[in-house]
Amino acid sequence: MTSLLLIRKLLPRCVFLALLWPLYSTVSAAEDAPPASMDPSHKALLEEYCLDCHGPEKQKGKFRVDELSFALNDLQTAERWQKVLDAINSGEMPPEEEKQPPSKEKADFLDDLAHVMVSARRQLSDQHGVITLRRLNQRELKNTLITLLGAAVDVSDLPSDTDAGSFDTVGANLFMSGSQFEQYEAIGRNALEEGFALRAATGVPKKLRYEVEETLKTISDYVRTELETHERGKKWVEAVEAAMARPENATVVAELRKSAKSDAIVRRSWEKIAGAPSPESFGFISTENTADKANRAFNNNPASFAYQSRYLELPALDTGAYLTIRDIDGGLNSALLPRIPDGFPPGDYVIRVRAAATAESAPERRFLDFGFKGRKRPTTSVHEVTGTMASPEVIEIPFHRTLEHRDQNRNGLYIRERGTADNFEQLKFKQEQGRKLNGIGFEPAIWVDWIEIERLPDSEIAPGLRALEGIALDDKTRPPKAPELRAAFERFALEAFRGAQPSERFLDRLVGCYEESRADGSRHSIALREALALVLASPKFLYRAEPSPSEERRPLNGPEMATRLSYFLWGAPPDPTLRALGNSGELLKAQVLAAQAGRLLDDPRSMEFVKAFTRQWFNLDRLDFFEFNPALYPRFDYATKLSARNEVFETFANLLRENGPASDLLRADYVVINGALANYYGIEGVHGDAFRKVSLPKDSPRGGLLGMAAVLAMGSNGEHTSPVERGAWVLRKLINDPPPPAPANVPALTRLAGKVLTTRDRVLAHQEEAQCASCHRKIDPIGFGLENFNAVGLWRTEDSYHVKDDEGKAVPNAKISWTIDPAGALHHGPAFASFLELREAIATKSEPFSRGLSAALIEYALGRPCGFSDEPLVDAMVAQARTKNYALREFIHALIRSEAFQRK
Template identity: 40%
Template sequence: MVNTKNFIVAFVVATLVAAGAVDATADTPALMPEKHLSMFKEHCFECHDGATKEANIDLENLSFDVSKDLATAGLWQKVLGSINSGEMPPEDVEPLGDSVKADFLEDLSQRMVTARQILSDSGGAITLRRLNRREYANTIESLLGVRPDVTTLPDDQATSGFDTVGSSLFFSSDQLEQYLATARATLELALTSKSPIKSKTVRIEPEVEYNPHYAAAAAAMRDIAARSNAFLSQSEKPASDFGLLDEYQARKQRTAEWLPQLEQYLARPETKSGITLIMTIKQGGMTKVKMPVLHENADGKYVIRLRAAMYPDAGERFHYLEFTSGYGTGRKLLGWRKVTAPLNRPEIIEFPIEHSPGQKQQVWIHQRSHQDRGDKNLATLDMRANGIGTPPGIWIDWAELIGPDPVPSRANHSASELLEKVELVTDAKLAKQFLHRFATLAFRGEEPAPEFINRLVDQYLGSLSKGESSVDALIGPMAVVLASPSFMYMVESTGDTSSPRLTGAELAVRLAYMLWSSPPDDQLQALARSGELLNPSVLKQQTARLLADDRADEFVRGFVFQWLQMERLDMFQFDGGDFPTFDNAVRANAREEIFETVHLMLKEKLPLGTLLKSDFVVVNDLMAGYYGISNVQGYHFRKVLVPSDSLRGGLLGTAAVLAMGSDGQRASAVERGAWVLRHLLNDPPPPAPPNVPQLSRLAGEVLSARELARAHQEQPQCTNCHRKIDPLGFGLENFNAAGLWRDKEIIGTGRQKAGKWQIEKVFDIDPSGRLPDGETFADYFAMRDAVARHTDDFAQGFTESLITYGLGRTYGFADHDLAKTIIDAAKPNNYQLSDFIDALVQSPTFQTK
């Protein structure tokens, strides 16, 4: 199918030549010959003249000189790609003759090479940028050993989808106070001495802590129901005589519909010696065990230890404990543990947590949840079915909180040594030495200016004169260091400023922030100072070392999350009534599945194509249960082989990708198709045109996905995009919005109550479609195979994103040769992930300011 944007480029270029906008006879080595004008006239003018501007793209200023600027060359690159791929001209336009096409491609290819040479010196500059939120938090932690609270700091406005792109990382003067306040608060936590807290064990006995309250709640329900019925059975006395507000309250409370659930709970013999985890609207949504509150000065490592068993008749989802934390509003998901022991042989389960200094939190233990009305809807549906409610899944005998144990400092070795000496600072001379050393560490090895240190010492002395202790007096100057440009920005201006190449220190910083999102460690800095890091073999060894380090998790999460646009996974709420198994646990672990898959690929040196199709998945017990994969035990992620006919194995079969291709209610062929084009085939569709008319004539009608797509294609401004996007999305139509297989498309209509639709319409699913190059497929499996054959396209898109992330600027035309070099280096080893990274790091571009 035609790529609209690429198609218009070709037309406008020809139009400009015809209109005299370019001089076709000028002595410009990258100028396209005028003879190709006839091709554009014959194949392009009808739809893409200046008046029509189909797809709302106006390129009237496009020059026929391919080397005019980066934007012009970039558009010509797209023209070349679309003709090479067969997307242009479209099917409903007379095809190009073989000789015409070959002649045009030869001329354009030659001009592209020339244009790259002309523009190579003027493009690809790496923008000076500030640390993004992730990097700022990691850098502060590496210096102080305490992680700062960055929630009040400015958001990172990602450009090209990445928070490392310098052009979007602004810093204004009014934000300085926010950074100063954050730095000061973190310094106070790091430098204020406190008495160590002795580790202890606190046990919660749920039958003592909670069951009396549940019994009182049941008694209250019985009482108000009795009073309501007594009032409604007579007419002489007012509601107030029965302790009621009015008749409305009496009618609402007379049935006490949740009372049977509480009564059954209290009647269970196991609740005499523990707590049964159930959903109950009257008690805050669910029964739970609340651990003791951890206060601001109780930081350290803790272990939650409990004795539990499961009810075998409950669904597997209810055999998982969910651990959440918070204080006040909002809960943070900590993790899950599956309970497998029966009631007659309970098991001991341990769950480690870490409590950060300066925070206040309380951990709750409860069953897996949606934490929305979905839980209530499910409980209501079960209550209507059995008269009681959702059966219990887990029984907890007791729970203990053990700790705290000290947390090893996360400050790097040099910073830890310095901070240990802070209390030895007693005068201006020692303060000057201390602040000079601290600033040098904070500035990642760069020497601070003497006048800057002198001003910090003056601030220190001023605080001392006001009666502050020496340690407290240091906090202000140190906060200034942590809010100064040399700390906040990735400065690359030291050494020989006449040379564009990075110094060893600058290269160490760029490498560490790419792979760790934090400063270089002592080993990397030592190699930088000695000059050895500039040796390609040493640089290669260090790249491998950094990738093998646990801190490379920052690269995997930071890059992969943004590359695959995984923020969509959190955009929509999946109603528990419609998607009972797609809860908080699945959403979080589905995201983790992709990260852990990439980790495994790096560790085992697996090819990039593994993400397109593989004979294994990387799952834990929770995700295996969701996918219906048996014999996976334990919460840790591991490689699990799957048969050739498995739905899973590759990104297209992951719950995360499939859920992202929905709106939380219905699967979206458009979102899924566009995602495949953008991230797997490196053929992103153009943005949707503005002011797309609503399909008002279909208001109130319930249509299948195919019918909706056909309706959209009736709109002229929608046709071209949908013809390319939708056929790919249809290949995934057998997966519902939550990524589970279905044989029919079922759409609920009418009034929804407690997760149940009044009417459901059923449609057959047609999963056939085709790729942009015209290859057709009959179903999901054939589509996955077809996409997997486009590994080269996938590698190109991956490389472009890696360049953007690693260099901190948007991939552009000038990066074509760099991308080709990286791909050529990775291809002989079947596109191993580490080869892409190593080739980028070894490139002159990465090592240039």
């Protein structure tokens, strides 16, 4: 029992591994890896400070340190050491009244022990190359259905498979449950419905143009109505006031005024005032209180719709429309919302927007946010408006329409000025800013001529649908007979199972299910989809099985190799070429395999690997953990965040494309950016939506991961930078020297709350306690060295801190400002005086960085933890890449060439 508890502690987010432990324990753990062990020199500390109570004389808590083995090669020993670590970390031991070790000594001891525990964890959880059966994860399932049926269905209700703390490809963390099975059935049915619809729509052209000047009428009507309503409200108020002024009403009015906060409240009691007219008689009809409505109309004076009145004075309203910034009016023209007619079938579409930026508009406002309708749906993409009023340009945005877009909440798209309605806080902020500027609101910056939606010609028929050719997919023609149906089921299952043979009895039962549905009154097309959905919910589809009845590790066969390779580099099943090479066995030849790996990497589909791998490796999900305060960081809107995240992907993709050195991620003299990011970073002369390589001046802080807005913003909490978060990230990801997990039971540093301190002083408090200093002396200097970047990755030289009270309000006279001092030194490493020097120091770490990259690739590609027993493979990958100046593809080729990749 206790050992199980320990495993949970050692593997906090890998509970399932704990269950599997007995299976793997048949392989000796200590055989091929050096045991994790504490250096014998630490015996002195234990003897000096612990032995009196935990030795031969006394055994308090039945715990003896003198019998503790210094080699942690079994769970019992590791568990006992964990107790030592926890007790010293929490300050529980040595007890307060006893002699305490000096801080430095204690810190070194804890530092070593924490690292030994990390090693022990790696060692004791080493799977020794055994790959647990892998289920298709959420994104692989989506890609697989796109490949098989051409259908892009919503799979977001399934578990995301990314929260296990490792890659979403790791088999042991890919679970299954009854409700999930039912979701697979439902997703399968949706995908089939969509696939069938795509098939039926083959060759159907659709095109539609919206002339957006039609929106003018709504705005002019609005202004007219508002004005008219206000006038009526004013007249009612005047009439009630006249009645109130009558001498006979003096007593009543005085009485009413006593309890009312304002005249508006008094007017609510108009019925008690003789001669006061009803709001209804002035046309105020409502199910709620009509006097409230009339009072509101009275308060709503022309100043409150000045923004819309101003709109009517702008030029070129007869041929187009401007994008406004959402105002209290409900946001007339703050978004243009072309509706796609219901008759437009699913398929690939392009939306074209002919647009211009006004001559006066600031460069950072010349961007469009594009997304699917629904105010809370985040921006899908951002586009630069490069056209001018004299010569507008057409922006093309591709998108895939699915059956889900039939839903009336999803059947539209939106175009709006970037960063004007990401969330409510931003909206309010923009309004206030605009009002402050000129009393009315920001002048519109973007003019749109028209919006066009066109369905693109269909790509070739998806293999799953091709397999069904010969039987009717709809109810217009004769439904197939049982033998035809069975043959079609077999062809479909072969395709869905990536070449694995469905069993005879399975096919029989599928036909049985179909017939049962038909007997029950279902139409043919429905019964067919229900039966086929079972193929998509059965284990040969959902799991990537590599059968091997004995536990012996055997070489993969051709089809298995094709599947493993394509899920690695595309996150999707093999295409016909790869499948054919797999089936013929050609793929098992080293040269063919390498050539195919190269082909897959050249294909745009490898972006799936780039995104999934880098997102998880670098923990980019942290960018979504918090909202960036729009009042503090107005420029870091969703569009910027989206582009910043894409910069990481595009930089990695560019390295893959060029087979450039992985070490460019540590430092580079170029960036890979689009127009939006160039504007954000202040780099001149880059316009448009495509990411491209741009050279940097010598002293630029950009270039490499450390200069990327996404990486720097992740190292904040949306408001302040977090030097600890940043420093730890650098240690984990760039230097491959991950700090051990933060110790349990350490009290938070609350005593500093509300103190007027610089960031450095606040963070340095971590180093007062020995148990904290052991890690923070490594982490913090790196974080301080990055302080010239603010919470959203923009360069700064000054910083300040303003104490806030419980309500979040700034406390007067509790502010401190300082000039940032990035100077410091790596632990046991070189000193640096500036960010650029820190970056130089980190750029020398290509070797450890390459090891980290290799380990991550092994884990991602093989779907299992990279253990001690993988050290030789890591060595081989790094050695291979080193000969080619750490060229990125060399890592991948070396991995694919390895026995680990080629064996079950």
